[in-house]
Each structure stands twice: as structure tokens, then as C-alpha cells.
Amino acid sequence: MQTKPEKKQRLLIDGVLLLDKPVGLSSNDALIKAKRLLNAKKAGHTGTLDPFATGLLPLCFGEATKFSQDLLDADKTYETVVHLGVRTSTGDTEGELLEQREVDVTLDEIEAVLERFRGEIDQVPPMHSALKRDGKPLYEYARQGITLERQARRVTIHALELLGYEAPYLRLRVTCSKGTYIRVLGEDIGAALGCGAHLQTLRRTQVGNLTLDGCVTLDQLTEADDVQRERMLAPVDALLSSFPAVSLPEELAKRFLHGQRLALGRESVELPDLQSRVRVYALESGRLLGTAMLQAYGVLAPERLVAGRGG
Template sequence: MQPRSRWKPINGVLLLDKPVGLSSNDALQKARRLFQAARAGHTGTLDPLASGLLPVCFGEATRFAGMMLDADKEYLAQVCLGVRTTTGDAEGEVIETREVSVDEYALHRAVHAHVGDIEQVPPMHSALKHEGKPLYEYARAGETIERAVRHVRILEIELLDVRLPAFSMRVLCSKGTYIRTLAEDIGAMLGCGAHLTGLRRTRTGPLNLDEAVTLERIAAYNEEVRGVLLGPPDMLLQTLPSCRLGEADALRLVNGQTVPVEAVETDSVLQEDCMVRAYRGGRFLGLVVPRHGYLRVKRLLPQESAQTS
């Protein structure tokens, strides 16, 4: 770790392309050291086997990291039929091998049968916690913990490359969806079993992998200019409606007072009790909530941290 005196009050959002082999926390800490950021957090874990988009929040942007936990996610997944493993992915030991006698038509039917609201049992080899300890720690010790069924939603599945017994697919899903469990369930429906051989997250809410950078690219930048790789805190909130306040109303808001909804400029009708991005000029102030005709503070940035440092 950096000496305490070297940590800096960096504020902003880094779209990190996490490599295979690193946990989300390891990737976070490497990015944090590269920026010497005093405070950092991420918006949702990726397994070490998975690569792809990991939004990392520095400084005041961490105030809004929780907003991304509920966002829909998009993945590119590689699956192998006919082989089941202890972990449901390529890191586990093979526990069963079966002949694959399905055709592409049967695969299409099985895949699209999982679109919509489905139930999943979280895998034992996951970061989901039981009594404060990740399930994978119990699994490594040979213990099995009973897990509650989860209700998740698969919004879209698109088959991309079918070369049986292997295939790849694009999956758009709700939070809490386990893609390795989805692969196993598809294999079970086909009667031959399956496991995940690769996984890459390509989207989290409004954020896309196309805009992400690798740890190597960050390191290639001179320390003094790495800040150009950071986006502002409100990039996490692009799907929310926005409003613009005049100087006097903005001052009232940052002092904890309410502001009449009719006094602000908006591009759409503001829904009661739904979060709204608030701006003064082009400066992001934070989140407000309309209630009974007035905007009330939900979460604000300190004014000196309202833009990326």
C-alpha cells in the first residue's frame, strides 16, 4: 500500500476493464494505488474467472456507488455442453461427462425457455455471504449451506456462435443473476449438463465496456494526467431525470432547505418520490426527491467535490 501521506482526495468514476484472474477487490486496490486515491469502492463484484466492466468509484463518487447495484447487467458467456464441474465453471473439477446429442434447434429452445422471470439457487462457489463468510469458503471446506431460491429476470438472450458442444451467448439480466447457474440450467434442460468456460461483462446500467480502460493502460499514463481517465460522479446516474436550479434555489438546497418543483427547469415530468439529478449551471449538485410539490435533498456532493478532481 502507498504511505498514508501519498493518498490523494481523488473524485470520479473509472470504468475499469477487469482482467481474468483478479478478484474485484484486487482489481479495485490496484486501480486505487495507480491513482493514489484516498477512498475507493466498486459497484458490484465480478468473479476472478470473469473479465470486463467494473465501475470503480473514487472519493465522493462512492456516495452514489450503491445506485449501480440494482442496475441491469449484460454479459458475453461461453458455455460447454456435456461436462459438469464442481463450481459450474472452468475452474472446478469435472464431476460428470455426458454425450451431447442435441442439435442447434434444441439449443435455441432451451436457451429461450430461460428468458423472463426465473428462479435460481445461488451456487456454493459464489461470494454470497452466510453468517458473514462467503459461500465459496464453506465450499472449499467441503460444506454445503442451504441457499434460498432467488427470483431474477433474464431480459434477453442472444446466441452468438454455436459450434456444438460449445456455444456463446449474450445475456441481459437483472441484478443478482448467476450466469454460471444459467449455463448449468440450460445444460440440465438439454439433458447433458454444461459449465461456463468464459464470462465477460459488457454493460452495467448505462455504462459500457467500450469506454473502459485496462490496468496496463492506466499505468502507461503519466501520474499527473491519469485524471483524464475519470468520469464525473453523475455518469453513474445517467438514467435518472434531471433538473436545473438557479443560484438562489441551489443555495437553499445545499443548505438543506426544500425548493418548489415549479421553480426548477426540467426536461420531463418529475415523479413523486423518484430520485432526480440536480444541477446548478453545468455543475452536478447531487440527488433530490420530489415530494408534495417540493424538492428535498437525498444525497448531495460537497461543493468543492462536485466535479472530477
């Protein structure tokens, strides 16, 4: 009688993989591949990239998944090539051709239009998106040829930079708030120029304080051995680098890990000047304990705590 092969035990791995997602792969497929290669027990991503897009996709493992929301809410930077004069059903290269027009615009006209899209703008989410209506993603309706009314959302374009223009291709760098659709931005710019447009390429270069520096590809992850793969992970607090740090001596660290609010005003603990979200460490070991809100009068209120692994 044949015995079943033993199921490989998943590992408790904590950290962040800065993945350079390839074109043609969904964010979830990229996560599944990376999770399998690292043999990790728990993993999640920090906001999706469309299959046709490439670039920075931070993947969280173990305790890092507790802080993925911070990156979902973070500003993001993209570089994109907008193909003027051609509209598609999805606003990118994956859709069907809807319309072609002649492109006859000047740099001055482009700059004038770009200025209209800087700052706070209203944007209608695309039908080809994962937003849900009655429990079903909009893209499922779109695939059935159904178009639903969508409400405009207020988003912020912090920076919109013209990198180059060789007709009909417009190269842009965009830094924007969460919830911004670069496909829609490209289409709206094309409409404002009177010729229509879709995205030819889209690459994410920054999420919060994280950049493409130190990014790895799935090919590099595949070719590495187990030890090398774990070394490719950034520490959990890579997600929290924008928060001020507070270090607690041993007794206060224990109380913090029990979820106790700490009145630090009379303690000899160095605190940031402003009331804000902070990352909290154990002074002696340097271990990340979690995040907290630093409130008035030096009160530290725990938010998310990090479980220790072993001793």
C-alpha cells in the same frame, strides 16, 4: 539515525474509472491496484466480477462512491461461452471436473430451452459465491466440502440471445437483473439440455447505461503518468446518466446543498414531466449537486449530496 520516508499523501479524487478487468484478478484486487496507481484517498467498486470473468468493472472514487448503490441495483449485460457436456464443482473453469457427457443437441432444441429461461425465473445461488451464512461466505463452506441448503431467488432475464453454436460451445448474450448468477444460468441450461455445462468464459459488457466504450485496462493505467490517469476518469455523474436532470439557480442550489426540500412548482425551473429520481446541477456553474426525488407538486427532496472541492 535514519529518518522514515514520508508517507505519500492520498489525494481527494472524484470520478469513475471504467476498468476492463483482466482474467485471474478479483474485483477487490483490481480496485486496490487502481486506487494505489491513482493515489486516491477513497474508492469502492460497484459489484463484483468473479476472478475468471473479464470486462466492465466501474470503480468509484471520492464523491462517486455515494452513488455506487445505483449500479449495484442496475441491470447488467454479459457475453459468455457455455461449454456443454462438462460439469465442474464451481460452474466455471476454476472448479474440479465432476462429470462429462456426450453432447448431441440441435439448434432447435437449444432455442426451445433458451426460451424457458427468458423473463422471470427462480435461481438457486451457488455454493461458490460470496453470499453469507452465519457471517461466513458460502464459498468458505464449499472449500470445506460442506453444502448448505439455499433458497431460490427470483431474478429477471431481460434478454437471452444465442450468438453462435459450435458443439460443444454455446455463445450467449445475457441481459439480467441484479443478483443473477450467469454460472448458474449456464449450468441450468446444460441440465435442461440433458448434458450438463459450465462457463468457459464470461465477459461483462454493460452495467446500467455504462458500456465498454472508454474502458481502460490496468496495464494502460500503469503505463500512464499522473495527469493521464486523472484524465481516464469519467465524471461522477456518469453513474447517473439514466436520471433526468434538474438545474437550480444559485439561491435554490444553496438551499438544496443544506438538505432543504424545495417546492419548485412556482419557481421558473424546468422540471421533467414524471415524478422520479433526478440528478441536480447548479445552473450557473453546471456543477453536480447530488440526487433527489422529484415528488408531487414539484417538490424536490434531496437524497445524496456532492461535496464541493475548494471554491
